[in-house]
Amino acid sequence: MIEVKEVEKFFEDRFLFRCENLKFENKGLYIIKGPNGCGKTTFLMMLFGKDRNFNGIIENTFYEKVMLPQQPYFFKGSVLYNLSLSLKGELLREAINILKAFSIDPDLNIHSLSLGQKQLVAFLRVFFAKSDVLFLDEPDSYLGSAVKDFIFDRIEKDARNRCIIVVTHDSWETKHAKEIYFENNQIKEKGGAV
Numbered sequence: 001m002i003e004v005k006e007v008e009k010f011f012e013d014r015f016l017f018r019c020e021n022l023k024f025e026n027k028g029l030y031i032i033k034g035p036n037g038c039g040k041t042t043f044l045m046m047l048f049g050k051d052r053n054f055n056g057i058i059e060n061t062f063y064e065k066v067m068l069p070q071q072p073y074f075f076k077g078s079v080l081y082n083l084s085l086s087l088k089g090e091l092l093r094e095a096i097n098i099l100k101a102f103s104i105d106p107d108l109n110i111h112s113l114s115l116g117q118k119q120l121v122a123f124l125r126v127f128f129a130k131s132d133v134l135f136l137d138e139p140d141s142y143l144g145s146a147v148k149d150f151i152f153d154r155i156e157k158d159a160r161n162r163c164i165i166v167v168t169h170d171s172w173e174t175k176h177a178k179e180i181y182f183e184n185n186q187i188k189e190k191g192g193a194v
């Protein structure tokens with residue numbers, strides 16, 4: 001569980017946002033939305049525990065945390081090599097089968113793929129890694145609609161068993177998620193009294 005209590009974020013003298021009160025339960029899907037530059041990535045880093053420079057309290061009781069950053073890092077080598085550094089056995093096989101279903105050859109050099117193809121590889125690498133909470137920073141920005149529908153569906157189903165927090169620009173409407181949004185430098189939960 002993550003609990004945010006009376007948090008304020010500044011960059012030096014510049015006030016970025018405030019979040020009065022917000023709770024991320026052990027299971028469930030949370031979608032963070034807001035205009036460019038409002039602070040979505042910064043907030044995600046704070047929830048993850050990478051950015052600790054803020055006023056207020058963020059309590060994070062999750063044990064295993066995994067993050068997909070906006071610009072994932074790949075090692076020189078094939079798609080398969082990059083996946084096999086994180087995934088083994090059945091999970092690796094499942095990831096490979098998904099790539100093949102979207103016509104991506106796992107033996108190709110990772111850097112020969114398009115941005116969208118790389119984004120799918122990066123998503124699968126973190127999605128199948130073991131975690132109690134998964135942070136996804138714009139996992140869909142370069143994806144075509146078929147792949148996007150596929151990963152959104154997998155995320156929705158998987159969030160029944162763990163906490164998944166997603167930053168997205170996409171108008172992803174789902175009744176299975178709690179929506180968190182930025183308004184006038186305040187972070188609020190849709191339908192919630194934040």
Ligand SMILES: Nc1ncnc2c1ncn2[C@@H]1O[C@H](COP(=O)(O)OP(=O)(O)OP(=O)(O)O)[C@@H](O)[C@H]1O
Nearest residue numbers: 011012016034035036037038039040041042043167
């Ligand atoms: N280390 C930093 N020092 C100063 N300002 C920063 C720093 N990191 C981010 N910012 C500023 O804080 C604001 C919020 O950035 P952030 O990347 O969190 O926004 P975002 O909502 O994720 O944006 P986008 O939708 O474009 O990805 C931006 O104006 C950015 O320039």
